[in-house]
Every structure is written in C-alpha cells, then in structure tokens.
Amino acid sequence: MLDADQATQLAETFHLLGDANRLRLVYACLDKPVSVHDLAQQLGVSSSLVSHHLRLLRAARLVRKEKRGRQVFYQAADEHVRCVLRDMTEHIEEPEEG
C-alpha cells in the first residue's frame, strides 16, 4: 500500500512529467547532457522558461546539473527515469483492448 506522504511525493514527481514542455526537456537530455541554450532552441521556447522548468525537474532529481564554464548542461538523472518514460510511451502506443 501507499501512505499519504508517499502518494504526495510520487504525485509531485509525476506532475512534473505532466507538462508537455517539461516532458520534452527530459526527453531531450535523456541520453546526453544538453545546455540550457540548446534545450531552449530544440523546444522553440525561451531560455527563461527552460530554466524555470529545469529548476523544478532538478528539485525532484529527474535531471542532473553539470556546470561547464558559463554554460550549464542537464541530463536525465538515472535509469528509473528512462524506464518510466519508456514504459509510458509503450502504454500510449498500445492499441485499444477489450
């Protein structure tokens, strides 16, 4: 079972992936570190918005930060994150059953 605190923390983590831009951010740096500027360019949004979102993603340890000179690179935190995205992608690609 799941107590209330665990449920809240889990939900908060899922909530972060529940926004299209944030989800695309995680996807974009799933396998390699990417700078904030490049992430913004890939998504077609402002660096400010990217930074706001990355802050939240990092707080939930969904991405990791790595500073290189004046640039900051982010990448998906661990294998769990990759696995969650992979499974959910399979889920939505599954044809209707029943």
Next chain:
Amino acid sequence: MLDADQATQLAETFHLLGDANRLRLVYACLDKPVSVHDLAQQLGVSSSLVSHHLRLLRAARLVRKEKRGRQVFYQAADEHVRCVLRDMTEHIEEPEEG
C-alpha cells in the same frame, strides 16, 4: 525523439498520475478490481470525487471498468501501468546521489 503530439499525449497521461488522490486510486486497484464505493472509503473521499477521477483515468486507459450488478469495479489497466508506478516509486526511494 518525440514529436509534439506524442509529447502532449504522454504529458496528459503523466498529468493524471500527478494528483495524489488519482494516484492512490490507481494504486488501490493495482492488483485487483475494487468498487467505487470501496475506493472512496479507502481514500477517505466522496464517491463523487472518485467517480470524477476514474472517468479521467479510464479515458487514458490507465484503469479498466467492469460492471457487476449495480456496482462498478475498476482496476489498473495493464502491466505498463504497474511498471511505471514501480519504477517511479523506486526513484523517489533512492537516496540522494552526487
């Protein structure tokens, strides 16, 4: 990579798990069908609220509906759902690294 439509659909699915009550609903019927009334009682919320949430979860095929007499039983849709929840639970239980 992930196109905009896929990202939106994926995000919408994650978004549904991003609410503590909805998440607890899925958890509560992860391994067996549970009636709306029992779900409401387990979570300590109204049947109305449960029904609202189940409708959304069902639309995303996160849960399945099964009618028995005047009761309606719901259960988690498939193995992907169970896997996503398991992986994310492991993620939040992981100790801080780096």
Next chain:
DNA sequence: CTAATATATGAACATATATTCAAAGGCTTA
C-alpha cells in the same frame, strides 16, 4: 409502483501553475 443503494454528471469556485517580461548573476574574453 416506491424506496434504497451505487455510480455518474454538471456547474461553480477557489487554488495552483505555466508562461511572459524585466532584471540580475556568473563566467569568459578583450
């Protein structure tokens, strides 16, 4: 039929939150 139980639905509201804009830090080069 009426009564009772279980579930679903619709509207209304209070709250949360994604986004934008402006400005500030930090680091590198000249």
Next chain:
DNA sequence: TAAGCCTTTGAATATATGTTCATATATTAG
C-alpha cells in the same frame, strides 16, 4: 575594467483544474 553571452530569478497574469454540492441515472429490493 568593460562588454557580451548564458543562465537564473522574481513578479504578474491568464488559464487550468481539483473539489464540492446538487442532481440525475441505473440497478436491486419490498
């Protein structure tokens, strides 16, 4: 030092959404 680039931060706003309440629909019992 100053200038320029990259990133972060804070406030303001428009929108989305979880919850409640009242009501409706369905199914069973008497």
